[in-house]
Amino acid sequence: MELDLYDETNQVTLEQKKLVNSLxxxxxxxLQLPAxxxxxVTFVDDENIQKINKTYRGKxxxxxxxxxxxxxxxxxxxxxxxxxxxxxxxxxxxxxIISVDKTATQAEEYGHSFDRELxxxxxxxxxxxxxxDHMNPxxxxxxxxxxxxxxxxxxxxx
Numbered sequence: 715m716e717l718d719l720y721d722e723t724n725q726v727t728l729e730q731k732k733l734v735n736s737l738x739x740x741x742x743x744x745l746q747l748p749a750x751x752x753x754x755v756t757f758v759d760d761e762n763i764q765k766i767n768k769t770y771r772g773k774x775x776x777x778x779x780x781x782x783x784x785x786x787x788x789x790x791x792x793x794x795x796x797x798x799x800x801x802x803x804x805x806x807x808x809x810x811i812i813s814v815d816k817t818a819t820q821a822e823e824y825g826h827s828f829d830r831e832l833x834x835x836x837x838x839x840x841x842x843x844x845x846x847d848h849m850n851p852x853x854x855x856x857x858x859x860x861x862x863x864x865x866x867x868x869x870x871x872x
Contacts, residue, residue, distance in 0.1 A: 715742040716804070718754040723814045726757045726832075733829055733870075734836045740868050741840055750804040753843060755836060760815040778816040779835040781842035783808040810839035826872045833870045837861055 717738055719731050734755055742751060758766075760776035768774045770782075784806050812835050821831035841857055848854035865871065 715739050715747060715749065716752045718752075720754065720756040722756060722758045722762065725814050730829060730832055733833055737833050737868055737870065738836060738840050741837055741864050744864050744867070745844055747807075747844075748805055752804045752806040753808055753810070753840075755810045755812060755839075757812050757814050760813050763811060763813040763816070766811055776813055776816060778813055778820060779839045780811045781808060781839040782811075783843045783845075785845075808843040810836065810843065812836060812839065824872075830870055830872060833868075834861070834865065837864060 715738065717735050719726075719734065721731070738753075738755070763778075763780065764774065764776040766780055767777050770780070771777075785808070812832070817831050817835060818828055821828045824831065838861060841861060846853070846857040846860065848857050
């Protein structure tokens, strides 16, 4: 899996970037994604994620993670079937935006490390990019169960 990481805060260490890269590659293998799958993760502060949240979700407040799935169906948008192309192209599943400020705050609130919270948020966003959601109890149980399974198998525990 090809993962592009962007740190707009200059606060995420090289080790933390390696953790996110390694965890998401592990999760991609767990979900059996094609090796040429592409995505990005951008680390921002609360101010920037609040602007994104307001623009795209209509919520004028900072949040911890936002996912923009490339394969989400959007009204009045033509869907392209990439499976039937003569020349296969890499599958870009989308982008994840993570607030470093919220990561630090929530790590403290939940009593675990910044790294554990960062991994959790990255994985949470990743699962959204792959069609998982928690809008109803049944979907929530499936998504949160898979999150826990991947985090434990990877070794990133609370």
